Amino acid sequence: MSGVRWVTVRVAEVWRRGRELQVLERSMAFGALFLVTLMPLLVVIAAASASRGSGLAQWITDGMGLRAEGERAVRDLFSSRGRTLSTTTVGGVVAVAVFGVSLMASVQGVFERIWDLPRGPWHSAARQAVGLAGLLGYILAAEWSGQLGQSTVLQPGLRIAVTLAGGVLLFWWLQHLLLASRVERRLLLPGAVATVVALVGLWFFSYLVLAPLLVANAVSYGTVGTVLVVQSWLVGVGYTIYGGALLGRVVIRPSAPQAGPSAPGPGGAE
Template sequence: MIGSSPPLDDRPLPEQDGRGPSGGLRHRLAEVAREVWQRGREIELLHRAMAFAALCFVTVVPLLVVIAAASPTSGSGIADWMIDGLGLSGRSAAAVDELFASRREVVSTTTGLSLAALAVFGVSLMAAVQNAYERIWRVPPGAWHTVWRQVVGLGGLIGYVLVAEWSGVPWRHTGAQPTLRVAATLVGGVLFFWWLQRLLLGSRMPWRTLLPGAVATVLALVGLRVFSRLAFAPLIVSNAVSYGVIGTVLVVQSWLIGVGYCVYAGALTGHALHRAPTPRRRGLR
């Protein structure tokens, strides 16, 4: 009709359709969670986490046992790191500690050939992690001559675990010791996983893009520690009574699968955060 006003658009305004500041954040987190779930199925996250746990237990853990036994610190070696990662104490901590031989037995029975073999096979863990990072970030596989990156990555992993284990030794039973342990574990963990992604991916991904994945990995490991304290600690005690050492090994292996999940899911979260549009990038439609 001439002179009548045009029909009004009855669509809600941006601040009224749940896409305000809080609604936009929820929408973005939902997008990130959806992409992590889909990409996790695409790269077969469960199989990769199980392979990570198997390679850790067969190659890296024995190598860490030998290196920690030869170190001059007064800790209990790699057992301290596992006990802290699982959040154990009392009987459950003692059950895990019994899995490892004493320092004197480890050093006296280790040969140079066996140590070299463990180091060579330990590189396969870094190769698996590099392949997973390349699939997550959708970059072409690295050339064969970049195997030195895997060797350096293995050395960095061993160094991080030893520093995290050593952080429980100085100033024991003082107020400063927990601060040192938290700083070495959390801050050192963020720096390590940030550096590890950059090392294995090379210059194909910039530093700032990889930082959210490193933070997400450490946060996932913190959540795994809380879950382990609630679920794995009583399970270790009951399994140790029912099945002996084998029961404890199964729980430790399950925890290592969880660590593999955290490592890969953290990188997936970083990739999803990089791809998810922010409200400013999305704009008003």
């Protein structure tokens, strides 16, 4: 098969499988779950951090390529450190963390459908909690990399290395974790790389389209306009995660997924 033919067949299959899996609808669910579960948790973690970084706001502004007015609009969405900590209870943090696991359950369900696997074993909830911690750690590390070595020539390279290399490792590990080792690690690497490449593409799209739109909406509609654009970007993040994993699956095309020793149980989620 020629190179052009191979690419055409793979693209057609990605499109067909994406429609079967309803990737767009699941990406919208990802954006909504991220907004209502992970964002409050990240705000609290950033407020309690001893560093002077701006936590979640900085991660969003970096991911969307925001500057000046757009960056200020996103920062205005989040409370100050003192107010956040003074109005947060331990029970509230625990509740948000528990609901955050539902996001990982949703991601796990999509990964399992991409690889044509049955629902995960009974201890999937524990894996989902670990996956949630890993995702939070990556977001905080990406933000921290922007604070280390500021005003030095090494800082941009450090930030890019942490964001890109860390992203490949995160999504490679996250697939392996949530799929309960039922697919060989080497088969998951192309999907992780494709996810990070897609996230880079999303950054350019955000810089050219969403960033100007956010500024215009912030002026016209205030906080609501900012939230709507950020929500749209989060849907794009979900689309790249699912689309990258699907592209990796289509490129590899193993004859059958590698089954692990555990029998499938009722603990997974779709």
